[in-house]
Amino acid sequence: MSNGPAPDNAAKPLPRRGADTPGRIPTQYGPGNPVAETLTESQYRVRPGAPNLPIPEPQRAAEPDGEPSPMSFAVRPGTPDASVHEEFQAMLDRQEAASARRRRQLWLGTALVAVLVLVGTGATLLTTRPAKQSAAASPSAAAPTASAPADTAPAIPVQQTPTDTPSPTAVPSALAPTTAVDPATLLGAAATDTAPLSAVTLFPGKSVTVDNHSYTQALTTASACVPAVTPNLAAVLTKYGCRKVFRASYATGTTAVTVGVGVFDSAAQAAAVKAQATAGNLEPLSGGALPAFCHAVACRLSVNAYGRYAYFTVAGYTTGKPVPAADTSALAAGTDMGRMVFENLLARARGEATAKN
Numbered sequence: 001m002s003n004g005p006a007p008d009n010a011a012k013p014l015p016r017r018g019a020d021t022p023g024r025i026p027t028q029y030g031p032g033n034p035v036a037e038t039l040t041e042s043q044y045r046v047r048p049g050a051p052n053l054p055i056p057e058p059q060r061a062a063e064p065d066g067e068p069s070p071m072s073f074a075v076r077p078g079t080p081d082a083s084v085h086e087e088f089q090a091m092l093d094r095q096e097a098a099s100a101r102r103r104r105q106l107w108l109g110t111a112l113v114a115v116l117v118l119v120g121t122g123a124t125l126l127t128t129r130p131a132k133q134s135a136a137a138s139p140s141a142a143a144p145t146a147s148a149p150a151d152t153a154p155a156i157p158v159q160q161t162p163t164d165t166p167s168p169t170a171v172p173s174a175l176a177p178t179t180a181v182d183p184a185t186l187l188g189a190a191a192t193d194t195a196p197l198s199a200v201t202l203f204p205g206k207s208v209t210v211d212n213h214s215y216t217q218a219l220t221t222a223s224a225c226v227p228a229v230t231p232n233l234a235a236v237l238t239k240y241g242c243r244k245v246f247r248a249s250y251a252t253g254t255t256a257v258t259v260g261v262g263v264f265d266s267a268a269q270a271a272a273v274k275a276q277a278t279a280g281n282l283e284p285l286s287g288g289a290l291p292a293f294c295h296a297v298a299c300r301l302s303v304n305a306y307g308r309y310a311y312f313t314v315a316g317y318t319t320g321k322p323v324p325a326a327d328t329s330a331l332a333a334g335t336d337m338g339r340m341v342f343e344n345l346l347a348r349a350r351g352e353a354t355a356k357n
Contacts, residue, residue, distance in 0.1 A: 246263075258315075
């Protein structure tokens with residue numbers, strides 16, 4: 001029983017693998033080509049498995065500044081192309097060179113700042129050192145000063161507080177020693193302090209001016225230690241082996257002052273006298289044209305020491321009046337005479353150092 005006309009492609013049955021059709025299963029059917037041994041360009045042979053797809057070439061991302069970065073290249077297995085490798089290596093070399101330049105610039109900047117800091121510090125030290133040396137050589141620091149006035153002027157024999165020992169480095173420039181010998185060491189012992197010693201060498205000149213204050217010398221004397229001081233001070237001088245006391249009196253207007261220099265064998269003895277001379281005072285020296293002063297009335301007193309010498313001052317009024325607490329003239333007279341003795345002792349050390357050379 002027929003179901004209709006047969007289709008055109010049913011005129012010939014499909015070939016089957018058999019004895020008369022050896023080989024492959026045909027991939028294309030057509031008249032006269034049941035099994036093609038060779039394929040034309042338009043024919044393909046189907047094989048089992050996944051097809052080999054073409055591998056796309058890597059694409060480089062666009063850079064905003066035109067310079068590729070190391071991440072601009074796609075990763076592809078296998079050996080990279082030689083030109084791409086060389087370009088990548090050149091880019092790494094340029095980046096390393098730029099980093100090295102930045103590091104050098106940073107080090108150079110740091111070194112320059114350090115040099116400028118050192119130069120500024122050196123200039124500051126050179127600028128401040130002369131100022132410090134000038135301050136050390138100021139005459140005002142060298143001279144001993146009397147104690148500040150109390151509420152009431154001290155009455156004899158009350159002693160004022162001793163002042164500090166003047167520093168040998170604070171020598172006025174006009175009297176500074178020209179050698180390296182320390183004046184305090186030279187004057188510190190009788191064995192080294194061998195220049196002639198007298199009232200004339202200690203108190204030269206009949207008129208002296210100290211700190212713009214002018215004084216006229218009235219008289220001088222040299223004596224044993226005990227008669228030159230009051231009993232309380234005499235005990236201290238005797239205890240430490242005082243050899244002699246030289247005294248000189250000066251006057252300016254109605255103010256008079258006596259300065260005395262006690263001589264000892266060593267600087268330690270003189271320093272001990274200064275520390276313990278808290279009672280008693282130097283006896284004022286008067287006579288001739290200079291009236292008596294500072295007898296049983298309040299006067300200005302001071303004590304100091306330098307080398308093997310301890311020196312004292314007593315200053316008051318020739319009118320016989322006590323020195324009030326607000327006094328300035330008697331205080332200035334005692335301070336000026338102490339400074340004069342200090343400078344004269346420095347001049348003595350300078351002359352001895354020159355003679356020894």
